[in-house]
Amino acid sequence: MNNSSMIQRSLRHVWHPCTQMKLHESLPPVPIARADxxxxxxxxxxxxxxxxxxxxxxLFGHGHPYIKAALRAQLDTLDHVMLAGFTHQPxxxxxxxxxxxxxxxxxxxxxxxxxxxxxxxxxxxxYWRNTGKPEKSRFIGVAGGYHGETVGALAVTxxxxxxxxxxxxxxxxxxxxxxxxxxxxxxxxxxxVARRAATGLHSWLEQHHAETAALIVEPMVQCAxxxxxxxxxxxxxxxALCDRYGVHLIADEIAxxxxxxxxxxxxxxxxxxxxxxxxxxxLTGGTLPLSAxxxxxAVYAAFYDDELSRGFLHxxxxxxxxxxxxxxxxxxxxxxxxxxxxxxxxxxxxVTQAIAPLTAHPRIRNARQLGMIWAWDADTAMPxxxxxxxxxxxxxxxxxxxxxxxxxxxxxxxxADDTASHLARGALAALSAxxxxxxxxx
Ligand SMILES: *Cc1c(COP(=O)(O)O)cnc(C)c1O
Numbered sequence: 001m002n003n004s005s006m007i008q009r010s011l012r013h014v015w016h017p018c019t020q021m022k023l024h025e026s027l028p029p030v031p032i033a034r035a036d037x038x039x040x041x042x043x044x045x046x047x048x049x050x051x052x053x054x055x056x057x058x059l060f061g062h063g064h065p066y067i068k069a070a071l072r073a074q075l076d077t078l079d080h081v082m083l084a085g086f087t088h089q090p091x092x093x094x095x096x097x098x099x100x101x102x103x104x105x106x107x108x109x110x111x112x113x114x115x116x117x118x119x120x121x122x123x124x125x126x127y128w129r130n131t132g133k134p135e136k137s138r139f140i141g142v143a144g145g146y147h148g149e150t151v152g153a154l155a156v157t158x159x160x161x162x163x164x165x166x167x168x169x170x171x172x173x174x175x176x177x178x179x180x181x182x183x184x185x186x187x188x189x190x191x192x193v194a195r196r197a198a199t200g201l202h203s204w205l206e207q208h209h210a211e212t213a214a215l216i217v218e219p220m221v222q223c224a225x226x227x228x229x230x231x232x233x234x235x236x237x238x239x240a241l242c243d244r245y246g247v248h249l250i251a252d253e254i255a256x257x258x259x260x261x262x263x264x265x266x267x268x269x270x271x272x273x274x275x276x277x278x279x280x281x282x283l284t285g286g287t288l289p290l291s292a293x294x295x296x297x298a299v300y301a302a303f304y305d306d307e308l309s310r311g312f313l314h315x316x317x318x319x320x321x322x323x324x325x326x327x328x329x330x331x332x333x334x335x336x337x338x339x340x341x342x343x344x345x346x347x348x349x350x351v352t353q354a355i356a357p358l359t360a361h362p363r364i365r366n367a368r369q370l371g372m373i374w375a376w377d378a379d380t381a382m383p384x385x386x387x388x389x390x391x392x393x394x395x396x397x398x399x400x401x402x403x404x405x406x407x408x409x410x411x412x413x414x415x416a417d418d419t420a421s422h423l424a425r426g427a428l429a430a431l432s433a434x435x436x437x438x439x440x441x442x
Contacts (some may be wrong), residue, residue, distance in 0.1 A: 003043045004032035017212050027391065035062035038412050039421050040399065051393075051400045051409045051423050056223065056255050058286030060334050061414040067285050070330035083109065083320040090325035090359075097332055101264060104294035108312065109320040111279035113254040114148025116291035117216070119314055120276040121152060121234055121297065122255050124214040124248045130302045130310050133422050139173040140204065140215040140247075142197075144180065146224030147216060147252050147278075156216050159224060174208065176201045176215075178222065179230035182366050182377075190231040198237035209245035214275070216250040219266035220370060223255040226406035227375035235270035248275040248299075254291070258282035258331070258412065262348075262371030275299060285331035286412075290324035342373055342411055351415060354424040358407075361428070363435060375408040378431065382438055387412075392433040398426030407431065 006029045009155050015021065016029060033043045038061055040048045050058065060067070078088055097372060108123070110116050128136035141156035142146070148154075154163050156173045163170065179197035181190035205212065219235055222228040231255035243248040256266035260282065261267050267277070278297070280291035318324075334340065351438040352359075354370060358376060359367040365377045378385060386402040393400040400407065409423060 001033075001043050003031050006043055009403060010071040014294070022027065027387070030394065037061040037063070037414060046397070048394060048397055048399045049411075049419060049423055049426065051398050051411050051427070053410050053412050054286060055281075056260070056282075056410055057281045058412045059258060059331060060285055060338075060340075060365050061412045062286070064285060064330075064334070065332060066337075067287055067327055067330040069322060070326050070333075074326035078322045080318070080321055080323070082317075088320075088322050088325075090322045090329060091320040094325045094328050094332075096293055097329070098279070098292060101332075103273055104277055104296055106295050106297070106300040108283055108293045108295070108314075109325075110293070110316050111289045111318050111321075112148070112292040113278065113290055114150040115251075115316060116152040116254060116280055116293050117153040117156065117252065117279040118150060119291075119293045120216070120250045120252075120278050120295075121214065122314060123293065123299065123312060124250065124276065126312060127299050127302045128213050130305075134372050135211050136247075138208070138211050139213060140201070141173045141175055142217055142222065143175050143178040144222050144225035144228060145175075145178075145218060146222065147218075148254075154365070173216075174204060174212075176204050178225070178228060179234035180222065180225070180228035181230055181368075182228065190229075191233045194231040194234035194237065197234055198241065201238060202215050202241055204332075205241055205245040209247055212245075212247050213240055214248035214250050216252055219256055220261045220269060220272040221266065221373060223373075223410075224403065226377075226403045227368070227373055227408045229370055229373075229375075230268040235267055235272050239246045239270070239272040239274075242275075245319075250274060252278045254278050254280045259291070259335065259344060260372055260410070262341070262344070264335070264341065274346035283331070284327035285334070288321070288324040289329045290321065290328060293423070297411070306420060340413055345415065347415060347420075348372060350417060351411070351420045351423070354417075354420040355409070355427065358424065358428045358431065361431060372413060373408065373410050376404055378402070378405045378407060380405060380435060380438060381442070382434070385434060388437060389430050389434045390429035393426055395433075396429045398423055398429060398430070400430065405429045 031043050032040045034041050038049050099105040125137045145158045147156045151169050154170045179194040184193050240243040251267045253265050257279050277294045277339050284290050288402035364378045365379050367376050390401050
């Protein structure tokens with residue numbers, strides 16, 4: 001088996017996500033044979049540093065021996081059993097530990113992020129219906145927000161390229177201003193941008209709270225919008241407004257959870273408690289698909305009844321899959337065993353130092369960092385910037401995939417000095433090589 005035969009077979013039968021397949025005529029997919037730690041290896045022996053944690057899912061490196069051992073043991077014990085009418089040790093333990101970590105004591109499971117979004121939206125609207133306010137069935141999203149791409153999740157995803165073709169299928173949510181700190185006027189602070197955005201939310205709620213079930217936010221970082229970061233004050237103001245107007249607050253922590261922003265969960269930086277938390281991506285350390293929605297006793301109690309139709313009848317076949325739950329438990333063990341949050345604070349300084357030459361590049365704007373997320377906006381009008389940068393980075397042995405003109409790194413938590421400098425050198429070389437093509441008809 002080599003790269004080119006894998007590519008040919010893949011293009012014949014595999015329809016790749018988020019991709020115009022015709023583009024693969026000139027830029028074929030990269031066949032990956034195996035992965036170890038921060039490295040992805042192709043079939044021809046080349047390796048790439050996984051600078052974006054394979055779409056933000058990996059935490060402790062690929063093929064972590066502790067997670068692998070936990071999975072093997074689970075496979076020998078119980079592969080899967082349906083969760084309707086049955087229960088098992090991994091799902092019980094995981095729900096207990098997530099409750100202890102978040103203060104939200106009831107966990108409902110799905111398989112990917114988008115299904116967690118859908119579960120939270122349905123649960124919120126159904127809560128209001130069960131409590132005698134069925135008119136509260138509309139949602140609010142934040143400008144530039146991303147919550148997944150199934151039809152229900154697209155309602156609160158404000159990214160035109162993902163939504164435009166499906167507009168007739170979607171019951172659009174209201175969109176309130178983003179607290180993205182890059183929107184600051186001269187001499188305006190991030191906290192002032194946050195206050196301005198909260199004012200927009202306030203005026204919307206003032207008029208429409210009676211028909212609104214929930215506001216959904218990505219706490220601290222709107223990742224898909226291009227790593228848009230905001231001041232924690234926004235979350236405190238949003239929490240207060242939701243309380244005042246009787247609207248649920250859903251924290252979509254699918255990308256920001258599990259230490260990515262420096263705290264275990266991003267909303268904790270604002271000292272608030274959401275009514276729902278959506279988790280996925282890092283939940284299993286990047287090994288298996290699993291998502292969870294956590295919620296409060298109050299929401300749970302509104303469904304607890306003799307009447308079947310007042311229950312939450314939502315289901316997915318693989319809900320609470322024991323293997324995925326076991327991987328999640330092993331991942332939580334690794335946070336404790338390695339003191340990951342404290343170690344990441346040190347690692348973040350190492351990466352920030354290593355990558356300082358990119359930050360200082362004259363064509364870079366808005367360099368920003370939170371926890372284990374770094375982002376830079378390249379000042380260029382090249383239409384193919386993202387694609388060209390991605391290609392050049394691969395040529396330098398680094399997987400980076402800018403969002404528009406935003407270059408970002410979201411590496412696994414197991415970088416070392418040498419891999420951090422490899423990442424930094426690759427990113428800088430990719431930027432120079434890409435900018436060197438400017439005006440060459442690229
Ligand atoms: C990735 C992501 C989702 C969707 O998760 P999928 O597993 O891709 O469906 C939802 N919300 C946020 C914030 C995400 O980053």
